[in-house]
Amino acid sequence: MNYQNNIEFAQQLDQQDKLANFREKFLIPKHHQQDAIYLCGNSLGLQPKATYQYIQEQLAVWQNLAVEGWFQGSDPWLNYHQQLKKPLADMIGARPAEVTVMNSLTVNLHLLLVSFYQPTTKRFKILMEGGAFPSDQYAVESQVKFHGYAPQDAIIEVFPREGEETLRTEDILTAIQDNADELALVLFSGINYYTGQFFDLSSIAKAAHQAGAYVGFDLAHAAGNVPLALHDWEVDFACWCSYKYMNSGPGGISGIFVHEKHFTNSSLNRLAGWWGYRNDTRFKMAAGFEPETGAEGWQVSTSPILLMAAHKVALDIFNEAGSILPLRQKSIQLTGYLKFLIDEINQKAGNELFKVITPENEQERGCQLSIICKQKGKEIFDYLYSQGIIGDWREPDVIRLSPVPLYNSFTDVFRAGQHLAKAVDHF
Template identity: 70%
Template sequence: MDYQNTQEFALALDEQDTLNKFSEEFLTPQHNGKDIIYLCGNSLGLQPKVAKQYLQDQLNAWEDNAVESWFVGKTSWLNYHEQLTGPLAAIVGAKNTEVSVMNSLTVNLHLLMVSFYKPNNNRFKIIMEAGAFPSDQYAVESQVKFHGLDPADAVIEVAPRPGEATLRTEDIIQAIAKNGDELALVLFSGINYYTGQFFDIAAITRAAHEAGAYAGFDLAHAAGNVPMQLHTWGVDFACWCSYKYMNSGPGGISGIFVHEKHFNDDKLDRFAGWWGYRHDKRFLMAPGFEPEAGAQGWNVSTSPILLMALHKAALDLFEKAGGLPVMRAKSEQLTGYLEFLIEKINAQKGSELFKIITPKDYAARGCQLSVICKTNAKAIFNFLAENGVIGDWREPDVIRMSPVPLYNSFKQVFDAATALSIAAGKFCF
């Protein structure tokens, strides 16, 4: 698209945007009596207006029926989670039976590593990206130690080349091949939280399998953001949170994916719980764990209905909007426009004051742009916040900005860039 650095152009794009009215489906914080420009969906999505009603419906069920709500009502709690698997399967590119909803992200990562990280004397190493989100680093380190291994020997981190901010796929593939004989697991993010790089999940999975290892992914920043085809790509397992691009509330419930090729593998260990027991025999309370077929066999604890209600409210909006492909088309334009405007600021100031470290290739990124501020970075970030533009700060000098297609407009992107330009005039010398 041939972008233009004018408010009129931004407004014209909004007029053509079929999703433009969806911002009315969300509650936006106020600044000086006006909606803030919220570019922080990479950290916490906005609240859907219908969330209160979905939550109230389940509170009413609790009030009216108490424990009987597990079995009666329009949406009995016993099978409530099954309303979520179809929409989630569409979002991550899976079969319904390959998806389940439970716990929180890092808990699910641990539970899945119980099944898919099975080190032995020959294969014990894990490959992951350097600079993965700390929670993933802590989980992997503790899992390795749990098996009596030294993380210094067992964990291999693939880093960008000197002078580069993001990873090259060929370097990831090479690292996998180099360590193939000792490799037990390749565990990557779908999108790196810091740089916004969308990794080539299909290529990484193929390389892992060629090396004889499992391939798993933390999709915290990818789920609800970029299209994926986990089943077709042959990914072994994945997990994600729901409170970023899926707008399901702070600490919202997590989801998991397990490829159907593993459903009947009785060699996979798992930490079992009553909610993962086969549905048709669950209330017999018999000893000896028999898992439910599919990903639901990895469930452990009783469904947290109130969290699931919030998640359902958000997922219903995804379907109302036409699904991820429709949202992705706008997302690429929004992020592209923000990138264009930042480059215009640099050109006007005669210097690269703001360096975008997120890949330029649309296929290698989602909503997020990570921007290095060359001077007075924190002052610039604070100026934006003080003027109603909410991004996300990452030490030492990066501002993450994520225009989300469901509730951000091209006019908002233009106004955010205008504020950034003013900040550059104030703080960049």
């Protein structure tokens, strides 16, 4: 697309946007009585207007039926989670039996590592990207310690080459091949939280399996953001949160994927709970854990219905949008426009004041652009916030801006670009 740096062009794109009306389904924060320009969906998605209604409906069930809400009413709680599985499966490229919703992200990562990190004397190493989100680093570190290994011996981190900001796929694959005899697990994020790089998950999964290792993905920044095909890629497991691009509320319920090839694998360890017991005999309260078939067999605790109600609102909106594909098309255009405006600022200044470290290739990024400010970065970020531009700051010098296709417009992006240019003049 040939972008233009003027409001008329941005408004024209908004008029042509078939997804533009979805913005009306969300509550936009205010700045001086006007809609703020919210570009922080990479951290917390906006609240759908219907969230209050969905949660109120379940509060009414609790009020009127109390404990019988698990079994009575139009939508009994006992099977409430079942209606979330197909839209989630469609979103991440899975079969419904391969997904379920439960817990929070890092709790789920630990539960899945119990199953898929089973080190042996020969195979005990975990390979992951250098600079992964700290929760993943801490989870992996504690898991290898739990099994009696020192993190410096058991964890292999793959970093970008000197002078580069993102990882090359060939370097990831080479690292897998070079450590093939010792690898128990390859664990990567779908999109790196800091740089916004969307990894080649299909190639990573294939290389991991060729090396004889399991492969799992943390999709916190990928689920609801980019197209995924976990089943076809034969990924062993994955987990994600729902409060970023899935707009399901702060600390919203998490989800997991387990490939169907593992459903009958009795050699996998797991931490069991009553909610993961086989559904047909769960209420017999028998001793001895027998897991439900599918990802549900990894459930541990009772479903948190109010969190699931908030999640259902968001999934219903995604379902109304049709699929992740039209959202992806708009996302590419939004980030492309933002990148164009940043390049215009640099060209006008005759200097690279803002360096976008998210990959240039639109297929290697999602909604997010990570921008290194060459000077006065925190001051510029604070100035943007004072003008109603809500992004987020990452030390030492990165501003993350994420135009989300469900509720951001091209006019939002244009105005953000204007304020970024004014910030240069201001400082």
